[in-house]
Amino acid sequence: MLRFLFLILAFSVSAALAGESSFSVGAPQFQTQEAKFQRASTVQEPINLEGAIDSSYVVGPGDFFEILIPKGIDVVQVSPEGSVSVPGCGIVKVDSLPLNQAKAAILGLLLTKYEEKFVQVQIVKMKKVHVSVLGAVNAPGFRAIDPQTRLSTMIGYVNGFKPLADKKNMKLIRNKDTLNIDFTKYEMEGIDSINIQLQNDDVIFVPYAKSNQTITIGTLKVSETVTHVEGRTFGEYLDNLKTFTAGDNRWAKVTTPDGKVETYEISKIRDRVFEPRTKIELWQKEPLVYVGGAVAAVGRALYNPDFHAIDYIGASGVTIITGSWSRVSVIRDGKSFSIDPYHDTIMPGDYIEIPRTVYEAVKDVTLFLASLLSVFSTAIVIYQFGNK
Template identity: 20%
Template sequence: MIISMAYPGRYMRLFYIVLVSLLIFDFAFYPFAAHAQSRRTARQTEEKSERPSPRPFTTSVPEETEKEVTPPVEIKSIGKAAYDAVIRSGRYIVGPGDVFAVVINRNEEIETFEVPVGASGSLLFPSVGPVSVAFLSLTEANQAIQTAITKRFHQLDISISLARLRTFPINVVGEVHMPGAVDVEGVEQASQLITKAGGLIDDFNRKGSSRNIQIMRLDENGQWHNTERRIDLELWNRTGKAQYNPFLLDGEQIVVPVARSDSIYITGAVQYSGSYEFAPGDRVSDLIVLGNGLRAHSPPKRAHLLRLSDDGEWRPIDIDLSRVLAGDPEANLTLQAGDKLYVIGETKWVYVEGEVKFPGPFRFKEGLRLKELLQRAELTSEASVVQASLIRKVNFEEQTIEDDPALNRLLGIPRSQRTDAEEALIALKTQQLSGRLPIDFVALMAGDEQHNILLQDGDVVRIPRFVPSVRVTGAVISPANIPYDAALTVGGYIDLAGGFNTRAKEKDIIIVEGNTGNAINATLESIVRPGDAIVVPTRATVPGQGYRITREVIAMLGSIASLVFTIVLINREL
């Protein structure tokens, strides 16, 4: 073996030449690769420096030292909802940092003093000793304090009350911009804590749920468990009821999942037709609330609920709305994902909203056209014709999502596995199904009769206030709304947003038109109008990753070649 290595044959010499060539290639191109890597690292560092740093995730409990007691918060006022839900109900969780007020009535004089909860979780009363109250409810803590004092003093009239509240951490994790621990200052609702965590993520290809937010609780064994409480920000925005936006207690955390892809739909004689994220347990009354209620000028009494049966057919179910609104559980059916509710109105109306002199309902008549309606409503000087839209209710009995096989197939693909083109197609098709018609209001007001369409019962015309800006979002350094400049193209707005980041798909830019809602492919030279949105998709892998792997393999082979070459030289010396 030693002899064969000392005097290599033709094939061995060829093998050595290849390995040495790889070694030379590695050393020759390494400076270029290192330079490219340093440039990418510098860009990534710059991007990270411009982002707000998320607070670290923590579930730690303060150690038993007095210096780590969180100072109490001076609460100047607590709303009635917070007081009733947390303090008056006795559900507040007592912990280190809370301060209790003690009032002693000695007949001739009244003595008052404050007693803080120490780091050990105990209240230290003079002549009584420590009373452990850590992580008890306020009701349980008051009982423990009264029991300890009564054993020591029988004749004195002593009252105890919570005087000042502490600050404690709550974890907000999941689909928020800055997941981690946020401070609860006394008593705060879930929506306030989500806002502190940067708000829900609502990007082009990623969205946090607003209706299925979970509240988890830490048990005695350090394990997180679901509670019966659920956060539903959509219903809370409609009703203002604290049950949909609860107050958080110490030992709980908020988990924001990805928004569900299945929805429930409502249209007809309601204030806001559309689709809404499905939440298990939804009922017909909840869907009516999500639609902002029935139209007040002609309250309907009937509705049709369309439900997909096991055999793939849509089955209508008659709904008695008077019984639903009266709270009849038999009429107020539990909904399923994909259900569609059509509320039947008796009087036909069309609606104009936004920057007009006479907003509101207009009685519908056959032959009414869009331009005539706008003339009757009279646009104001601040109306944005470019961003105006016409929303038409969907007749679920004639057109459903399941009627479109291509859309149905795309919706069956997990969100993480869809391409940008598939996401854009889903957005376009669902916009069309939800009723937004691609009307060019600028051409309409200029006299183009092609866009002066016949209106239908329930049509809604929305005229927003003119906002001279263009939204740039997606894979750019600094997503933002940028003031409109007629001289700028897509490339100019992207430059003002900091340029592409390292994961941008620079050739797959999409413009979402402000006046029609249509998503169209664009280039850096494409024209942009006020109200448009520029979306830069994100690529799945970082550019240069394949080259780095190739370079590392070549470096490894070069090292092997060096080792073999050294052995050959040693053998020759021998």
């Protein structure tokens, strides 16, 4: 019996030794690479970067590093505590280190076990950056974005600026510092230094423009008030309208901050720059001016911003014999007032009236009285003749 038990024990030990020998032949230390050290599927996703990773990139929790050693490939993630655990080598802290220093720290740990020529360290996926955008944007809030994202891209993520956004006085709050940003210089001049890369926990604040720093553009039915941008042309404002489109509008009525009103063809003022508080009304139909009174051709004329009342009157056929130059009046918005026909501004829709001269008026009265006297005289003669 003892002999039988001894044989069974010897057979079991031999089998165990044989199994260990067959397992270890040709197998690397990291033999469970398919299970324990298999490359994560998320790491194989393309990295959404605008270019090469900047060596000054600051490493933190969530970053992935790929480690190449003679016995295989390992992918490790920076832990919430900011450390990287390299199997078989130990743990190294890399949180808040620039990328080149973090790689050097991991490499230093590897060199305690492997030769330098057989190891390699590279970052394969970077952590998300958390940024908040507040103020005059269409979708304010908190966003988790890719590292190395620039300010202009972030504005796209929040669906762009609102019409009254004051892009000239934007703020970027980073740690305890506040950066003032004039984003219009990037939009109009392409200054890349303004389009900065965002960092974790950045807060972007876009203020609303003050009422005295706006321009209003609209039609009879709808209008849009936008932020005034120094140097921006009327055409650029039209191209960026969101509430409505300029469409087939051909004319623009411009009211300047001092109350002066002018009308232009849109095509002729697209390159013009207007002051803050300017109001612009767009029209589709051609503007007209109406002329009546002592003129040969009562009617309407196409508005011309270079014309004064005297030009419309002359085009209607008035003469100094019938019309009075000194008493020309205009009816505008239901109100009548006298004007200087040589210098005062005429607006679309005005009704210009030129009265008859005093001579013509007296002559008409005289003719009327003479006619009336003739009628009375005739009636008297008929009455006396009938009584005889």
